[in-house]
Amino acid sequence: MNQSTHSSETPDTELLWQRFLNSDVEAFELLMNSYFRDLFHYGSKFSKNQEFVKDSIQDLFLTLWERRSNLSTNIAVKAYLMASLRRMMHRSTLVQNRLHGESADATDEIFDVEFSVEQKYIESESTHLRSLRIRQSLEELPKRQKEVIYLKYFQEMDRTQISEIMGVSPQTVSNLLQIALGQLKKHFKVELLTLFLPYFFI
Numbered sequence: 001m002n003q004s005t006h007s008s009e010t011p012d013t014e015l016l017w018q019r020f021l022n023s024d025v026e027a028f029e030l031l032m033n034s035y036f037r038d039l040f041h042y043g044s045k046f047s048k049n050q051e052f053v054k055d056s057i058q059d060l061f062l063t064l065w066e067r068r069s070n071l072s073t074n075i076a077v078k079a080y081l082m083a084s085l086r087r088m089m090h091r092s093t094l095v096q097n098r099l100h101g102e103s104a105d106a107t108d109e110i111f112d113v114e115f116s117v118e119q120k121y122i123e124s125e126s127t128h129l130r131s132l133r134i135r136q137s138l139e140e141l142p143k144r145q146k147e148v149i150y151l152k153y154f155q156e157m158d159r160t161q162i163s164e165i166m167g168v169s170p171q172t173v174s175n176l177l178q179i180a181l182g183q184l185k186k187h188f189k190v191e192l193l194t195l196f197l198p199y200f201f202i
Helices: 009-023 027-042 048-067 076-101 103-110 123-137 143-153 157-167 170-185 190-199
Strands: none
Touching: 009 123, 027 048, 027 076, 027 170, 048 076, 048 103, 123 170, 143 157, 143 170, 157 170
């Protein structure tokens, strides 16, 4: 199975967030360590510059620490962090584009996800061929549909969390997911998609 954490917040996570809001430095460091991998994986879809992604994550946590007294006590932590990172990277990229005289519109087209099914799930030549066809179909999806598929099947987010991260309505998330799965279902059975999709994101 993939290496992402489950989207549901555990009591431990909620307690950690409360401790962080109460200026507990240890809780702050634990939050950073707990979510760094998922945030880096997600941020890497918007930029291939690994240092930029890492710096953005560090800036995000520093900003959260500075504003901790104004943050909500009742949030879905992982979704909130991913949404905040997405916005921060988007703003930074817009600023860089303006400084270099580039079009700001190009920023909206960025969501570079790669697909590669884990080798241990390829048990036969026919399975290998099916996985290649699914991969090709995924790569042909528009970027927002790719992002919805990624957040649902790799990051295990629900519709409300995805809407928060992407800054769209829950209905838009449902529409994007329905359209994406509709395209994939033209070629593959639902059961096959459900089985394979979580293993395609690298």
